[in-house]
Amino acid sequence: MGDDATFEKFKKCAVDVLQVPEDKVVPEASFSNDLNADSLDLVEFVMALEEAFSITVDETELDGIDTIGQAYDLVVSKL
Amino acid sequence: MTERGPRRRVVVTGLGVLASCGIGKDAFFAGLSGPAAVGPQSVGAFDPAGWFDPKEARQTDRFAQLSVAAAALALDDAGELGADPWRVGVIFGTGTGGLATIQEQMILLVAKGPRRVSPRLVPMMMGNAGAAAISIRFGLHGPCETVVTACASATHAIGQALRLVGDGRCDAVVTGGAEAAISRSGGLDPIGIAAFGNMTALSTSGHSRPFDRRRDGFVIAEGGGALVLEELGHAVSRGAHVYAELLGAASTADAFHITAPAPGGEGAVACMELALADAGIGAAEVAQINAHGTSTPLNDLAEAEAIEKVFGRPGPPVTSIKGVTGHSLGAAGALEAIASVLSIEGGLIPPTAGLEEQDPEIHLDIVTGAARAFTPGPVLSNSFGFGGHNGCLVFGPVSP
Numbered sequence: 137m138g139d140d141a142t143f144e145k146f147k148k149c150a151v152d153v154l155q156v157p158e159d160k161v162v163p164e165a166s167f168s169n170d171l172n173a174d175s176l177d178l179v180e181f182v183m184a185l186e187e188a189f190s191i192t193v194d195e196t197e198l199d200g201i202d203t204i205g206q207a208y209d210l211v212v213s214k215l
Numbered sequence: 216m217t218e219r220g221p222r223r224r225v226v227v228t229g230l231g232v233l234a235s236c237g238i239g240k241d242a243f244f245a246g247l248s249g250p251a252a253v254g255p256q257s258v259g260a261f262d263p264a265g266w267f268d269p270k271e272a273r274q275t276d277r278f279a280q281l282s283v284a285a286a287a288l289a290l291d292d293a294g295e296l297g298a299d300p301w302r303v304g305v306i307f308g309t310g311t312g313g314l315a316t317i318q319e320q321m322i323l324l325v326a327k328g329p330r331r332v333s334p335r336l337v338p339m340m341m342g343n344a345g346a347a348a349i350s351i352r353f354g355l356h357g358p359c360e361t362v363v364t365a366c367a368s369a370t371h372a373i374g375q376a377l378r379l380v381g382d383g384r385c386d387a388v389v390t391g392g393a394e395a396a397i398s399r400s401g402g403l404d405p406i407g408i409a410a411f412g413n414m415t416a417l418s419t420s421g422h423s424r425p426f427d428r429r430r431d432g433f434v435i436a437e438g439g440g441a442l443v444l445e446e447l448g449h450a451v452s453r454g455a456h457v458y459a460e461l462l463g464a465a466s467t468a469d470a471f472h473i474t475a476p477a478p479g480g481e482g483a484v485a486c487m488e489l490a491l492a493d494a495g496i497g498a499a500e501v502a503q504i505n506a507h508g509t510s511t512p513l514n515d516l517a518e519a520e521a522i523e524k525v526f527g528r529p530g531p532p533v534t535s536i537k538g539v540t541g542h543s544l545g546a547a548g549a550l551e552a553i554a555s556v557l558s559i560e561g562g563l564i565p566p567t568a569g570l571e572e573q574d575p576e577i578h579l580d581i582v583t584g585a586a587r588a589f590t591p592g593p594v595l596s597n598s599f600g601f602g603g604h605n606g607c608l609v610f611g612p613v614s615p
Contacts, residue, residue: 155270172270179334187331 142215146208149184153177163205171204185211222381226613228455229443231288231391232553233258233281235436236539239288243550244557244565247536248586251569252423255397255408256436256541274335275348276313277395281439281546282345283352286389289441290353296445297453298386304357305349306376307441308368308392310545310600313340314407315400322401345393357385363545365600366507367466368392369440370548373608374464376444386449391549393439411435414474416511423542424569425508425535426515426577433509436541440549442556447613459556462593462609463494469603476513480521482605487525487595490607494593501531501609502592503564505555507599508535509542510569514599519577529580532587538568548598548606555594555610562591 150161156171167173173181178201182193185207191214201207232239235256236246263272263280266287272280286305290296296303316339323331338344343361350359358379362372369392376390396407411417418424418432450457467489469482476483491498504526507518522530536554543550558564563586570583593611600606 155268155273176334176338183331183333187327 142212143208145188146185146211149181149188150204153181153184161204163203163208165204166202168202189215191215223383224447225377225380225444225461226447226450227442227458227461227556227610228445228450229289229293230458230553230556231285231290231292231441232439232550233261233284234438234540234543234550235259240292240553240557244554244561247539247554247565249539249568251538252434252436252541254421254434256434257397258437274339276316276339276344277398277437278309278313278393279339279344279348281393281395281437282307283348285391285393285439285441286349286353289389289391289443293443293445294455295453296387298449300354301356302386303355304376304379304385304388305346305355305359306362306372306379306388306390307346307349308362308364308372308545308548309342309345310363310365310368310394311396311407312342313344314396315398315405316340318403318406319401322403349389355389357388364604364606365602366542366544366547367598367600367604367606368545368548370552370596370598370606370608371466371604373442373444373461373548373552374466374606377461377464380444380446387443387445389441389443391439391441392546394544394546395437396544397435397437408435418510422569423510423538424571425506425510425538425567426519426574426579426581427570428572428574430510430512430515430574432511433537434541436543438540438543438546438550440546440553442549442552457613459559459610460613462496462611463490464609465489465493465607467605469605471603474601476517476599477603480517480524482603483518483521483597483599484524486605486607487521487597490595490609494609494611496593496609498526500593501526501595502589503531503558503594504533505551505594505596506533506535507597508537508567510537515574516576518597518599519579523578528578531580532564532582532589533579534564534582535567536565538570548596551596551598552608552610555596559591559594559610559612562588564589
């Protein structure tokens with residue numbers, strides 16, 4: 137599981153790409169409902185995560201991902 | 216007089232402009248009597264935060280930002296249109312679209328490979344991004360299209376908008392153009408300035424001097440200009456301020472060379488004559504010409520010859536605002552249309568800044584020094600673009 141530093145790094149990607157306040161980046165936040173993110177935003181966000189964590193995320197792995205928590209778990213599973 | 220078809224009368228009821236010499240119609244027109252442009256002209260005072268939240272700003276190329284900002288100013292100036300949004304269109308021009316975005320993403324492609332290219336690249340760089348952003352922002356459901364004819368883009372866009380309103384498809388159209396080809400991007404110098412410079416179109420001295428014997432190229436600029444065109448009866452019934460009537464428009468092609476104007480300017484001559492015919496007026500009725508006047512050796516001479524063929528020597532007073540604004544490419548026709556409209560409203564022809572010694576080969580009555588008073592009458596606005604595209608508009612005071 138990730139530590140605080142990992143989540144901070146993850147959060148910075150979300151803030152930079154989605155242009156949302158830090159306090160909105162919480163595990164239960166939904167990309168579409170709470171963070172006003174469309175499908176292109178998600179692609180950009182994943183690209184930022186790939187770059188920041190030196191990981192590779194396949195497009196199919198994004199199916200069913202709708203919350204910050206789900207995305208964070210996916211990242212952590214690859215570290 | 217040439218017979219005109221049963222076209223509805225089309226008037227200008229809103230103006231929005233962002234140029235290096237001023238943002239907003241009043242500052243812009245006052246700025247046209249300011250100093251000549253030296254070096255690339257950015258709209259330094261433009262703050263996207265006035266129109267976009269941070270995320271939107273990040274996802275919108277500067278040319279589309281300028282498109283939306285110009286449209287917002289024009290629609291605000293026009294007031295509540297009270298029109299069916301399905302009968303309000305957007306016809307907007309740009310020469311190069313999102314050049315800075317392409318440059319930035321190309322650098323990423325080289326440095327980090329295809330997986331790091333932004334999924335926003337296409338919707339940010341495409342030429343129609345400006346028109347699309349305007350229709351989305353203001354909920355306008357009529358025809359939404361982009362005209363790309365280099366430096367004639369905005370003039371052709373305004374001409375198309377005239378047809379849409381005149382033919383009855385639309386009650387109002389937001390039209391004009393925007394350009395932003397001079398921004399540094401991805402940490403590198405702007406590719407637009409490099410390219411125009413290498414084709415020897417840009418002034419090597421950095422000075423804009425339309426029709427001057429020492430002119431040596433154009434001064435590149437960014438900018439955005441928008442006009443709200445509206446059917447006359449619609450405008451009058453809602454009590455709108457009517458600036459001027461758009462009497463006619465025309466478009467022709469040189470069919471000669473991708474960058475050089477045709478010798479003798481036959482494409483430009485034909486375009487001016489067709490515009491006058493479309494407006495239903497004769498050459499003698501034209502009270503002012505707002506020239507393309509880029510300050511390049513080739514354009515200014517060819518345009519002067521073409522004007523002389525249509526209007527005789529010296530013909531009506533001629534001005535080129537590019538002395539002040541520089542050349543904003545796909546936005547230029549909109550800036551000049553707005554200058555023409557404000558010139559009619561104020562009875563003043565802005566001067567051609569930078570012109571100190573008129574080229575002895577050019578026999579036009581060019582307004583220099585200070586703005587010149589004139590009795591408002593039809594104003595012809597010319598634009599000519601790489602590709603051999605010619606565009607002309609004729610504005611006039613609204614007669615009863």
